[in-house]
Amino acid sequence: MQHTETLNDLSGVVAADRAHVWHHLSQHKPYETADPRVFVEGRGMRLWDAKGTEYLDAVSGGVWTVNVGYGRESIANAVRDQLIRLNYYAGAAGTVPGAVFAEKLIAKMPGLSRVYYSNSGSEANEKVYKMVRQIAARHHGGRKWKILYRERDYHGTTIGTLATSGQDQRAMQYGPYPDGFVRVPHCLEYRKQWHVGNYGERAADAIEEVILREGPDSIGAIVLEPVTAGGGVITPPEGYWPRVQEICRKYDILLHIDEVVCGLGRTGTWFGYQNYGIEPDFVTMAKGLASGYAAISCTATTERVFEMFKDAPEDSMSYFRDISTFGGCTAGPVAAIENMRIIEDEGLLANTVAMGERLMANLQALMERHAVIGDVRGKGLFCGAELVADRATKEPLDERMVQAIVADCMAQGVIIGATNRSLPGLNNTLCLSPALIATPDDIDRITDAMDRALAKLAG
């Protein structure tokens, strides 16, 4: 294997990392006495680190990103060829990959017609917030400027998107935040907030209550993940989405679906919202859009929204006055074109549905064997297992124990994830998001490792 050739002596690389790299989401004190993990190579669903250890990656690059798997030469070649032809021009002009990918993307999203390029999920979401504010300023006389967001959802790392963080531990210590972002309750039925017949409709009605409290005339949009990711893999209860859509229409509130995680196949459809018959006004996407082969994000919207930015050409301030420098890089859309082709030609949506069913069946079997699993949920290759100290009371398992289970799987050579310093007292969900190319054997290896870790650490 090629990876063995690259492993001659990487001790200098590891030392350089230890001395100079500031890792994301990491407390660095332990690296004063231990080496950080440095990954060297990936193939399909497998990774090798600088010590030559092999891992099966059940989280697609840690944060549900590498949807088509590692080592895709066809994407690398497409990017290389494009970089030689034209690597960049600012987004005020067009480029061939930008135009071609926009057309292909829109073909997967009936009802939407325009694509705005930038380069991270946070940025794609910020674009919507700016559009909503500009629509409020120009078309609603300054009203409808507030944006609703939901408890337990996450939309990014910038100050603006952190203002819409439904995960308090992510936003903590970085405030104060800008005004006009208002929280609505989460819809996780396992952690019930209402005891009623149709839980989904009741959870959606809670959004209406917030709208009425704030004043419908002040609310311009609502941002929601189709399936909440880092907040604990929350699939919406039956009845939730139709009612949310109804409420948005009733109060003329734009519906912004954050597909940064669910987009491009993760749930077995091109977009997560397409599982629920939703008609969004904005859709944002990043991560799996080019599977991490290039940085790209998109904000897609309708012609109706787009029209609001060109209605007054005589006014020099009437258009969307925004730029993202690297939104003009051609590597992103050209990688995204090839990424989409792979998903289509290799039948990866169907594989995601089939392997997702296997993963869910395996998790349900684990739940029968381990009382520490209180709930399993998911859609496609996007699953979670919520761990509890007591099934009857649903007391969450201590975060350190959850992390010990993740570490044990890692020691077995299987990388899984968990909710991490996001929700005070509720960082207790194991997260799985293998690449869409996963085989039955991969799925079984992942859940076998979890089985052993749970037996060892949680009885």
Ligand SMILES: Cc1ncc(COP(=O)(O)O)c(C=O)c1O
């Ligand atoms: C649902 C969701 N939206 C937005 C983001 C932010 O994306 P990025 O890290 O690319 O800015 C994330 C990142 O994890 C996410 O999970």
